[in-house]
Amino acid sequence: MTPERWQQIEALFQVAVEQEPARRGAFLAQACGEDAALRAEVKSLLAQEQADSFIQAQVKGVAREFTAQQDELTGQHIGVYRIGERLGEGGMGVVYAAVRDDAQFEKQVALKVVKRGMDTEFVLKRFWRERQILARLEHPCIARLLDGGMTGDGRPYFVMEYVEGQPITAYCQARGLGVPERLKLFRQVCAAVQYAHQQLVVHRDLKPSNILVAPAPDSRPDGPEDQVGLPKLLDFGIAKLLAAADDADPQTQTATELRLLTPEYASPEQMRGQTLTTTTDVYSLGVVLYELLTGQRPHQFNTRATAAVEHAVATAPPKPSEAVSPTGAPKLPKQLAGDLDNIVLMALRAEPERRYQSVEQFSEDLRRYLAGLPVTARADTFTYRASKFVRRNRLGLAAALLVLLSLLGGIGVATYQARRAEQRFQQVRKLANTFLFDFHDKIQHLPGSTEARELLVKTALEYLDSLARDASRDAALERELAVAYQRVGDVQGDPFTFSLGHSEAAMESYQKSLTLARQQFARDPANREVRHILADGYFKLGVLQSENGDKVSGLQTLQQAVSVGEPLAQQTGNDRDLVTIENAYDRIGDIQLDSGDPAHALESYRHTQQLTTKRAAEHPSDKAQYAVGACYSHISETLAAMGDLAGALQSYQQSSAINAVLVEQFPDNAFYRRALLVSEGWVGNFYGNPFYPNQGDRQAARQHYERALALAEALAAGDPKNAASQMDLANAQARLGTLAADGDAKAAVQSYRRALAVIQALLEKSPNEFRFLRRQANYWRSLAVPLLRLGDRAGALQTARQVLTLTETLVTRHPADPDLQNDLRAALHTLADCLLATGDHAAALEYYRRALTISETAANAHPASFYERWHLADSYANLGRYYATLAAQPQPAAQRLTHWRTAQQWQRQALAVWDNWLAAHPPNTFTQAQRAQAAQHLAHTEAALAQLTGSAVPGQ
Numbered sequence: 001m002t003p004e005r006w007q008q009i010e011a012l013f014q015v016a017v018e019q020e021p022a023r024r025g026a027f028l029a030q031a032c033g034e035d036a037a038l039r040a041e042v043k044s045l046l047a048q049e050q051a052d053s054f055i056q057a058q059v060k061g062v063a064r065e066f067t068a069q070q071d072e073l074t075g076q077h078i079g080v081y082r083i084g085e086r087l088g089e090g091g092m093g094v095v096y097a098a099v100r101d102d103a104q105f106e107k108q109v110a111l112k113v114v115k116r117g118m119d120t121e122f123v124l125k126r127f128w129r130e131r132q133i134l135a136r137l138e139h140p141c142i143a144r145l146l147d148g149g150m151t152g153d154g155r156p157y158f159v160m161e162y163v164e165g166q167p168i169t170a171y172c173q174a175r176g177l178g179v180p181e182r183l184k185l186f187r188q189v190c191a192a193v194q195y196a197h198q199q200l201v202v203h204r205d206l207k208p209s210n211i212l213v214a215p216a217p218d219s220r221p222d223g224p225e226d227q228v229g230l231p232k233l234l235d236f237g238i239a240k241l242l243a244a245a246d247d248a249d250p251q252t253q254t255a256t257e258l259r260l261l262t263p264e265y266a267s268p269e270q271m272r273g274q275t276l277t278t279t280t281d282v283y284s285l286g287v288v289l290y291e292l293l294t295g296q297r298p299h300q301f302n303t304r305a306t307a308a309v310e311h312a313v314a315t316a317p318p319k320p321s322e323a324v325s326p327t328g329a330p331k332l333p334k335q336l337a338g339d340l341d342n343i344v345l346m347a348l349r350a351e352p353e354r355r356y357q358s359v360e361q362f363s364e365d366l367r368r369y370l371a372g373l374p375v376t377a378r379a380d381t382f383t384y385r386a387s388k389f390v391r392r393n394r395l396g397l398a399a400a401l402l403v404l405l406s407l408l409g410g411i412g413v414a415t416y417q418a419r420r421a422e423q424r425f426q427q428v429r430k431l432a433n434t435f436l437f438d439f440h441d442k443i444q445h446l447p448g449s450t451e452a453r454e455l456l457v458k459t460a461l462e463y464l465d466s467l468a469r470d471a472s473r474d475a476a477l478e479r480e481l482a483v484a485y486q487r488v489g490d491v492q493g494d495p496f497t498f499s500l501g502h503s504e505a506a507m508e509s510y511q512k513s514l515t516l517a518r519q520q521f522a523r524d525p526a527n528r529e530v531r532h533i534l535a536d537g538y539f540k541l542g543v544l545q546s547e548n549g550d551k552v553s554g555l556q557t558l559q560q561a562v563s564v565g566e567p568l569a570q571q572t573g574n575d576r577d578l579v580t581i582e583n584a585y586d587r588i589g590d591i592q593l594d595s596g597d598p599a600h601a602l603e604s605y606r607h608t609q610q611l612t613t614k615r616a617a618e619h620p621s622d623k624a625q626y627a628v629g630a631c632y633s634h635i636s637e638t639l640a641a642m643g644d645l646a647g648a649l650q651s652y653q654q655s656s657a658i659n660a661v662l663v664e665q666f667p668d669n670a671f672y673r674r675a676l677l678v679s680e681g682w683v684g685n686f687y688g689n690p691f692y693p694n695q696g697d698r699q700a701a702r703q704h705y706e707r708a709l710a711l712a713e714a715l716a717a718g719d720p721k722n723a724a725s726q727m728d729l730a731n732a733q734a735r736l737g738t739l740a741a742d743g744d745a746k747a748a749v750q751s752y753r754r755a756l757a758v759i760q761a762l763l764e765k766s767p768n769e770f771r772f773l774r775r776q777a778n779y780w781r782s783l784a785v786p787l788l789r790l791g792d793r794a795g796a797l798q799t800a801r802q803v804l805t806l807t808e809t810l811v812t813r814h815p816a817d818p819d820l821q822n823d824l825r826a827a828l829h830t831l832a833d834c835l836l837a838t839g840d841h842a843a844a845l846e847y848y849r850r851a852l853t854i855s856e857t858a859a860n861a862h863p864a865s866f867y868e869r870w871h872l873a874d875s876y877a878n879l880g881r882y883y884a885t886l887a888a889q890p891q892p893a894a895q896r897l898t899h900w901r902t903a904q905q906w907q908r909q910a911l912a913v914w915d916n917w918l919a920a921h922p923p924n925t926f927t928q929a930q931r932a933q934a935a936q937h938l939a940h941t942e943a944a945l946a947q948l949t950g951s952a953v954p955g956q
Contacts, residue, residue: 012028012032012042016028016031016046028042073096073113074086078151079147080100080101081101081111081159083096084099093115094112095110096111096112097110097162098110098111109146109159109160109161109162110159110161110163111158111159112157113151113155116153116155130158136199136857137199137236139191139192139195139233140230141231141232141233142195142232143233146159146160163212163234165214165229168189168211168212168213168292169208171213172292179293179335179336182293183369186285186288187363190359190360190363190366192233193233193281193285193359196233197278197552198552198815199815200552202276202280203233203284204284206233206281207264207265208291208292210234210235211232211234211288213230214232263301264287264297264299265288265297267284267352268283269352271310271313272310277352278357279353279356282356282357282359283352285359286347286355287348289344290323290348298317298318299317300312314350315350316348319337320336320345321333321335321336321338321341339369339375339377342375343365343377345377347362357556365377475523478520479529481516482513482514482520482533483513485510485516486509486510486536488509489505489507489513489544493506493544494543494544495547495771501723501724501766501772502766503769507545510540510544511541514534514537517530528572531564532565532577535561535562535580538557538561539558539561539565539583539584542557542558542561542584542587545557546558546587546590546591547771549770550814550817551817554587554591558588559588561580562584565581569581575619582611586608586630588604589601589602589638597865598638598641601638606635609628609631609635612628612630612631613631616628622662622665625662626662628658629656630675632655633651635651636682640692642864642865642866643866644922645925645926649687649695652683655682656680659672659675659679662676674711674715674725676711680705680707680711681732681735684700684701684703684704684708685701687700688700688701688702690741691738694926695926696925706736709733712729712731715729716728726761726762727762729758730754730755730758730775730779731755733755733758734751734752736751737751737755737782737786740786741782741785745787745790746786748785749783749787752779753783755779756779759775759776770813776806777810777827778823780800781799781800781827781830783799784796784797784800788833793834796834797831800833801831807827818858821854822854822871825855825875828847828854829851829874829878832847841886844882848879851878855868855871856872858872866917866921869917873930876909877910877934879906880907882903883902883903883906884940887899887903897945897948900945901945903941904945907937910938911931911935913934914931914934
């Protein structure tokens with residue numbers, strides 16, 4: 001539809017909506033004439049307007065109906081809380097001031113409860129979701145969850161900290177805060193929203209009434225004028241968990257259709273019911289900042305009709321400097337003009353991909369503005385940077401000008417020296433390219449080449465940094481440098497090839513590459529070579545971010561690689577461009593799989609498989625065949641996460657067969673030998689590793705593990721400085737320990753200690769490397785199990801405590817990483833097992849319950865994930881085993897009976913998980929074995945109950 005056509009439709013709609021409903025048909029017949037399409041478009045808008053009005057009227061009527069009932073709660077008690085005045089209400093809940101007044105202490109709180117009569121399945125689901133979200137958010141600028149429960153009539157409620165403050169706009173207006181103070185306060189809000197995003201939570205309803213500012217803790221009436229309070233972010237009632245898998249269900253879609261949002265602060269994609277991401281909150285924050293600076297909202301609505309609102313928010317608003325009235329603040333338009341205009345308007349761009357890609361970037365630009373530094377929201381020109389530099393360094397520049405004038409007399413000599421410098425520059429440039437592109441490419445896949453590649457990188461990096469200072473004068477040099485920095489990053493820390501394992505250094509090199517590529521792309525977006533370099537840079541950085549625990553940033557960066565590179569690949573069909581897009585989709589699938597979303601991961605991997613198969617047919621090569629094999633391996637992992645064990649094993653066997661052929665064809669290629677090593681290990685996992693869904697064939701698993709170990713030992717011995725090879729060796733040792741743990745505990749301990757020795761050597765060189773620390777924690781956790789079986793309870797307990805301490809440290813670094821949350825669950829189980837064995841029952845129960853909370857949260861967020869169902873059943877089973885252990889202790893019969901019955905309850909829940917899974921999915925050897933084991937434990941408990949009670953029906 002053209003803009004002109006839309007204007008015609010909108011103009012007719014605005015006139016028609018003002019007509020009496022009975023006269024609208026005649027008006028449209030006359031106004032549209034024979035243009036039936038025009039009449040149909042306007043009628044559809046009128047129908048939507050009527051539907052929206054009806055819904056709003058119904059909601060208001062229901063609210064009025066329940067208001068009187070809800071007010072009855074004032075003065076009553078819910079749990080230990082005495083209900084006070086009503087603070088506010090939304091579509092599903094009412095918030096009251098309340099006081100905890102039991103014998104323990106008295107505390108002012110806010111209590112939110114579902115409205116009586118509104119406790120439908122949809123409302124309850126939203127309410128529980130809000131409580132779940134608040135439980136995972138711990139930030140000084142987010143209202144904390146304190147408690148929760150059920151009312152006497154069965155409605156859920158939760159208790160939050162009481163925030164006594166004003167909406168952020170009213171607060172700033174009342175105190176007459178200036179622009180800098182408003183921006184500093186707003187940046188605290190940004191920090192809270194960014195924290196929520198790191199927890200995979202998008203708020204979706206950011207507005208001043210949900211951002212209250214409480215007085216500063218030490219504020220006084222005679223305090224400093226620039227003293228500002230602490231903002232608190234409220235109301236996560238329609239927030240979205242980015243990792244949730246149930247957002248596509250019909251109820252959620254209905255919720256979208258009913259517009260659970262505030263139109264004045266909603267993004268264009270919200271109004272259109274499209275997919276929401278963290279950039280949705282960036283837009284809403286932009287609206288809040290616009291209002292905070294100008295006193296008005298960016299968009300004014302003459303009607304609340306959905307179509308009209310959608311059109312309005314998709315239109316660029318006036319600049320803040322033009323929207324603000326100079327009356328009463330004559331300097332304000334000039335203050336807002338320039339950088340602040342650009343920052344706000346960048347946050348408010350209609351296209352999500354053109355906004356700030358994170359709240360952190362938005363806040364950083366505001367910080368740079370406050371510091372007088374260049375911001376990213378405007379063209380990065382020399383004139384702009386120079387003007388910023390002059391403002392910050394007026395006195396220094398005046399002195400420099402005098403020096404410059406004194407030097408002008410030496411221009412003749414300088415010209416001669418410049419020619420010599422240019423010759424030297426070209427020599428250095430040629431040498432850097434020789435090191436990185438000629439020498440490096442010839443040796444990168446040779447066994448034992450890591451030390452030589454490290455020397456090349458160190459030498460080339462010195463040259464590159466010296467060249468980069470002068471790169472702006474030469475576009476071709478900028479491109480060379482961008483690619484060269486990528487090569488340097490690969491050697492420093494690429495997690496999927498042979499590297500030194502220095503992730504932070506690698507990310508710094510990738511960022512240097514991206515800076516150069518973005519500069520070129522801004523000047524020449526049609527240049528295919530530049531677009532490829534930029535896409536490749538985003539891909540490499542995104543992979544490393546996700547592998548080092550920051551999966552949110554990694555996913556965003558990989559999506560940038562797709563948005564830049566996919567149009568190029570479609571345009572050129574070039575093998576090199578196709579590879580970048582295949583790899584990007586592949587790693588996006590990895591993140592989706594790690595986040596407990598196997599269905600979408602499988603879609604990404606299948607898409608990758610289509611691309612790789614097509615490329616292998618059109619551009620046959622060994623690399624294309626490797627890519628096909630890699631697709632089989634990733635699809636295999638996803639099928640396992642969905643419970644399809646047979647499909648997973650078959651797919652990995654296909655991957656291993658392809659890699660074996662490549663090793664036979666290219667015996668000196670270390671990359672292909674490592675690929676075979678990895679696939680052999682995974683085939684062994686699915687045959688018999690108890691940490692994975694497996695067929696129970698330990699002998700077959702051992703054969704594949706031993707082949708993987710032989711490959712790993714050869715690669716590690718041939719290239720001892722290669723971090724990836726050392727990690728592969730450690731993993732191969734640990735896998736053999738896992739197989740031995742059930743039978744030969746001594747052999748298992750030896751295998752795990754060999755693996756830990758390899759990791760410890762890596763940590764001595766890079767003590768803060770995330771990947772090495774995580775492996776160390778995992779191997780320690782595995783070691784505790786055979787130590788316990790050997791009777792070394794003290795050693796097992798000490799090791800288990802080390803595991804938990806290290807895992808909690810890693811979770812603090814990356815709280816949103818789902819892999820780390822799973823590691824934490826496993827660490828809690830291991831420590832609880834050790835405490836139970838040593839007789840510390842109370843401490844063991846605490847850790848079992850903590851592990852259960854993690855399992856339930858993950859299972860609720862990812863109901864389609866087999867692994868999360870398995871982990872949930874495991875948590876239930878562990879609690880059943882705990883209470884069965886207590887029941888076996890000498891004690892009065894009544895206590896034994898209580899413990900056996902509690903064990904029975906947990907074991908029934910474990911069995912129910914497997915029954916529910918098997919009812920919805922085809923059975924396999926593993927799920928049937930797990931179900932049989934759960935049934936066996938329950939049968940043992942019920943037999944004990946029957947013996948204890950003499951009842952024919954156990955537990956009755």
